[in-house]
Amino acid sequence: MCSIYDVPEISQSRSGGAVVRIPPDVDVTLTPRVARLIDTTAFRRLTRISQLGLVSLVYPAANHTRQEHSLGVYSVAISYLNRLAVDNRFSAIVTPRDAELFLVAALLHDLGHWPFCHPIEDIALDNVLTHEQFANRFVLDHEISDLLHDDWAIEAGEVVQLLEGPHLKQSSRILHSMLSGPIDVDKVDYLMRDSLHAGVPYGRNFDQGRLVSSLCLNEAGDGLAITEKGKTAAESMVFARYVMFSEVYWHHAVRAATAMLQRAFFLLREFLDLEQLFQLSEQPFIEMMSQAGEGKPVHQLWQGIFGVQRQLYKRIDQYSCLENPGLYAALARRPYPWLVQCAEQLAHLLSESFGETVAEHEILIDSPPVTLEVEFDLDVYLPRPQRYRRLGEISPVLRTLAKEQFDDYVKRVRIFAHPRWLARLESVENLSDLVSQAAERTDQG
Numbered sequence: 001m002c003s004i005y006d007v008p009e010i011s012q013s014r015s016g017g018a019v020v021r022i023p024p025d026v027d028v029t030l031t032p033r034v035a036r037l038i039d040t041t042a043f044r045r046l047t048r049i050s051q052l053g054l055v056s057l058v059y060p061a062a063n064h065t066r067q068e069h070s071l072g073v074y075s076v077a078i079s080y081l082n083r084l085a086v087d088n089r090f091s092a093i094v095t096p097r098d099a100e101l102f103l104v105a106a107l108l109h110d111l112g113h114w115p116f117c118h119p120i121e122d123i124a125l126d127n128v129l130t131h132e133q134f135a136n137r138f139v140l141d142h143e144i145s146d147l148l149h150d151d152w153a154i155e156a157g158e159v160v161q162l163l164e165g166p167h168l169k170q171s172s173r174i175l176h177s178m179l180s181g182p183i184d185v186d187k188v189d190y191l192m193r194d195s196l197h198a199g200v201p202y203g204r205n206f207d208q209g210r211l212v213s214s215l216c217l218n219e220a221g222d223g224l225a226i227t228e229k230g231k232t233a234a235e236s237m238v239f240a241r242y243v244m245f246s247e248v249y250w251h252h253a254v255r256a257a258t259a260m261l262q263r264a265f266f267l268l269r270e271f272l273d274l275e276q277l278f279q280l281s282e283q284p285f286i287e288m289m290s291q292a293g294e295g296k297p298v299h300q301l302w303q304g305i306f307g308v309q310r311q312l313y314k315r316i317d318q319y320s321c322l323e324n325p326g327l328y329a330a331l332a333r334r335p336y337p338w339l340v341q342c343a344e345q346l347a348h349l350l351s352e353s354f355g356e357t358v359a360e361h362e363i364l365i366d367s368p369p370v371t372l373e374v375e376f377d378l379d380v381y382l383p384r385p386q387r388y389r390r391l392g393e394i395s396p397v398l399r400t401l402a403k404e405q406f407d408d409y410v411k412r413v414r415i416f417a418h419p420r421w422l423a424r425l426e427s428v429e430n431l432s433d434l435v436s437q438a439a440e441r442t443d444q445g
Helices: 008-015 032-038 041-048 053-057 066-084 088-093 096-108 117-122 142-152 156-164 170-179 185-198 208-213 228-249 252-271 282-293 298-306 325-331 336-354 396-410 419-426 431-444
Strands: 019-022 026-029 215-217 224-227 314-319 363-366 379-382 387-390 413-417
Touching (some): 008 026, 008 066, 008 096, 019 066, 026 066, 032 066, 032 096, 032 142, 041 066, 041 142, 053 117, 066 096, 066 185, 066 208, 066 215, 088 170, 096 142, 096 170, 117 252, 170 185, 208 215, 208 228, 224 228, 228 379, 228 396, 252 282, 252 298, 252 314, 252 413, 282 298, 314 325, 314 419, 314 431, 325 413, 325 431, 336 363, 413 419
Antiparallel strands (some): 215 224, 314 413, 363 413
């Protein structure tokens, strides 16, 4: 009877063979059929899409690619299977073919990413697909689907279903939790990799080996859990995510560029062929957006990010649960079109105050997206007294950081303005009152 260890990629990872090297000194198992997948046009496109996009404006070395990350996720997936293959409950449910499907999904999970994907997804506009939905274009393409069928005996639709759902079978729910869950293979790789390339230590300060060695199934047998020995590693991973959001992903200058890009996309979307735009790699994407904005006020936003001379908007105020909680509650998790209208109302109020016109696109409101961060919680198996507990029940670190800190403290509401207004805005004593008035006017329609 075949076991997970008989899967070629798992077997080769244990015995040695061809590899491809990625930072930091990681040897990624490279079987012939994996090599054929990463040589496809769709996967090669990921070499020209940066993993962190606008973060490199603040952290210049953070220009690693989606391809590197995808190979890293695939490598972590192999380590997960190597560990879980010794779990009797896991191996009784997850077959070698299921394991192969998981490896393919881990390798191809980011195919649908377009440049600057997450900022565009976060504003949740109608008729804009998620990157998971857009991945169908590439996974179902003949080049990849034929390789999946011929090399893996897997149908492309099975990969799509594992990535998107529904997950009706117990084995599918387990595999999906390994791809998208509190301790999924994606998070394990991106925290470490983003931290490495950004040149900060935060995302590397959790014990990945300890976490992997503690993997098991949850009490229901339909998702990942950890044994008690992985508790500290899991807590460290929560803290790593918190600090990476605070210091890197939601750094105020990164968010200024993000707010500029989001408003530019919002204003230009009706003039763009999104199907064509989202299939482009990064530089052609930038050029198409620039051409679409030529001669329009929005061009100022785009050139401020990608022009010869960077000119990011400046933070003029910010709110969290500690910093003006009333305004934070009024602005956080609002639909993006509402935020645009509110920013325009604020521009009008400032124009009245200054006695000269502040253009509508010169004021931006950056707010936490409607969708909350996934709460970091999972089952922990305690050998004594042989029972499961939720990590949140036994970890004060988790209770403090996993939900409230992410959504109420790290992701602040920020007001940005074009630099030419900075001196005038610094003299405005009642800016918070003007923001509150703008929100009230927007609510009133």
